[in-house]
Amino acid sequence: MSTPVKVAVTGAAGQIGYSLLFRIASGALLGPDTPIELRLLEITPALKALEGVVMELDDCAFPTLANVVIGDDPEQVFDGVNAAMLVGAMPRKEGMDRADLLAANGRIFTGQGAALGKVAADDVKILVTGNPANTNALIAKSNAPDIPAERFNALTRLDHNRALSMLAKHLEVAVTDVEGLAIWGNHDDSMYPDLYNTRVNGKVAADLVDEAWITDTYIPTVATRGGAIIKARGLSSAASAANATIDHMRDWMLGTDGKVVSMSVPSDGSYGVEEGLISSFPCTVADGQYSIVQGLELNEFSKERIAASVARLASERDQVRELGLIG
Ligand code: NAD
Ligand code: LMR
Numbered sequence: 001m002s003t004p005v006k007v008a009v010t011g012a013a014g015q016i017g018y019s020l021l022f023r024i025a026s027g028a029l030l031g032p033d034t035p036i037e038l039r040l041l042e043i044t045p046a047l048k049a050l051e052g053v054v055m056e057l058d059d060c061a062f063p064t065l066a067n068v069v070i071g072d073d074p075e076q077v078f079d080g081v082n083a084a085m086l087v088g089a090m091p092r093k094e095g096m097d098r099a100d101l102l103a104a105n106g107r108i109f110t111g112q113g114a115a116l117g118k119v120a121a122d123d124v125k126i127l128v129t130g131n132p133a134n135t136n137a138l139i140a141k142s143n144a145p146d147i148p149a150e151r152f153n154a155l156t157r158l159d160h161n162r163a164l165s166m167l168a169k170h171l172e173v174a175v176t177d178v179e180g181l182a183i184w185g186n187h188d189d190s191m192y193p194d195l196y197n198t199r200v201n202g203k204v205a206a207d208l209v210d211e212a213w214i215t216d217t218y219i220p221t222v223a224t225r226g227g228a229i230i231k232a233r234g235l236s237s238a239a240s241a242a243n244a245t246i247d248h249m250r251d252w253m254l255g256t257d258g259k260v261v262s263m264s265v266p267s268d269g270s271y272g273v274e275e276g277l278i279s280s281f282p283c284t285v286a287d288g289q290y291s292i293v294q295g296l297e298l299n300e301f302s303k304e305r306i307a308a309s310v311a312r313l314a315s316e317r318d319q320v321r322e323l324g325l326i327g
Contacts, residue, residue, distance in 0.1 A: 078119050128153070
């Protein structure tokens with residue numbers, strides 16, 4: 001077998017970690033022929049629990065799991081990593097907005113960004129899942145000036161998968177009948193799933209549903225799904241978040257074969273989104289590089305919704321600047 005790909009996961013003893021690690025180790029990320037070395041970061045008090053998780057990983061005897069390293073020192077754990085999934089952060093509780101976590105979680109990403117800048121492999125790809133994911137990714141990026149900006153992404157693939165599944169259910173079609181669907185903006189309740197550039201069996205999705213359903217049901221249900229899960233489960237989404245984290249990183253590393261997916265990436269100014277903000281766009285990936293899909297027609301409604309969500313990103317950026325977490 002080839003040299004193992006080093007995959008870091010932070011918050012590895014948490015709820016998402018408990019779903020994520022076993023799927024990565026079993027080959028769901030890079031397939032059955034690529035050995036993986038897991039590099040797992042936790043805070044010191046959670047290391048004991050993490051040791052238990054590693055015992056369980058051992059007990060699965062996964063052929064693709066070459067090695068596991070655990071620790072509480074980011075520079076040691078991130079040494080030479082090719083992929084980093086930054087999950088470790090506090091989840092919100094019922095009644096909170098994700099942005100309420102900025103002060104509590106933002107600082108985690110200054111140190112982890114700086115550590116990645118010092119010790120990660122040259123080809124590292126960094127995906128932030130810990131909330132508020134887009135702005136935490138911005139913090140990590142700002143604290144690692146030697147890593148190219150486009151290596152920092154944030155997770156809106158869970159929102160994408162939710163949007164896909166809800167549309168397919170409503171239209172009674174398979175998820176594979178839907179193409180071009182994407183989430184724009186922030187991973188908060190302002191996010192915008194655009195049905196005007198989505199096709200279902202070749203037809204424009206927005207033409208197949210009532211306009212009122214889009215505005216009054218579909219958009220708010222997709223955008224508040226995380227809160228609905230917290231209300232129902234008493235805990236935030238975990239298995240679906242782990243699944244989306246794998247979907248995003250797998251597609252980023254292996255490519256999308258022309259398929260459009262939602263990725264939060266540093267804006268290059270496309271579609272008027274302020275350059276540098278980490279915003280969700282329709283993207284494709286080839287040869288390990290994502291591209292924002294160009295040339296889409298956005299109607300006035302879409303433009304307004306995207307601008308409103310980007311304004312939230314700019315406001316979060318301003319808050320973390322005030323907190324001294326970015327320059
Ligand atoms: P959890 O509380 O179960 O686990 C978080 C883990 O992170 C804990 O084990 C904790 O010890 C660890 N941790 C805290 N600070 C750390 C640090 N500095 N370094 C390393 N580890 C650290 O939470 P969870 O349910 O696994 O959720 C994790 C995060 O993911 C939350 O912020 C949650 O809101 C977010 N989330 C995002 C999405 C998304 O779509 N972007 C979806 C679901 C959850
Ligand atoms: C989600 O979308 O499920 C997560 O971001 C958790 C949350 O706080 O909603």
